[in-house]
Amino acid sequence: MTENCIFCRIISGGAATELLYQDAQVTAFRDRTPAAPVHVLIVPNRHIPSLSDTAESDEALLGHILTVASRVAREMNIAESGYRVVANTGPNAGQTVFHLHFHLMGGQPLGGLRR
Ligand code: AMP
Secondary structure: OOOOOHHHHHHOOOOOOOEEEEOOOEEEEEOOOOOOOEEEEEEEOOOOOOHHHOOHHHHHHHHHHHHHHHHHHHHOOOOOOOEEEEOOOOHHHOOOOOOOOEEEEEOOOOOOOOO
16 A cells, blocks of 8 residues: 555545455456546556566566456456457556556447557
8 A cells, every 4th residue: 555546545445436346466446537438447456656667576467457357348248349458657658647557448439549
């Protein structure tokens, strides 16, 4: 738990945010400003600022986050229609919350990656 980190507060139950999934390693909850009909954030329970702060020892955790993303996608009924998983990392990607998180988005066509 890192003081002043909103995602750490959510993970520990200290914020009024419904948890969609939680286990010993990972928590999932809805993005408060959704960019798609389904927009869920999947985060490690341990405070890691960004993907750039992970190491080889985090490989199992990172793999687990993706399997949780797949599970949540099934539960949100977007597995068949498709979805996108994104981890904004650093200034050029527009990262605004510095607790590693993966956006899971779907529920409508998301467009291409090119601007
Ligand atoms: P990023 O730009 O990748 O750092 O994304 C941060 C995301 O966190 C944004 O989509 C915000 O809408 C979302 N967010 C920030 N604060 C909260 C919160 N308290 N509860 C849920 N989502 C949040």
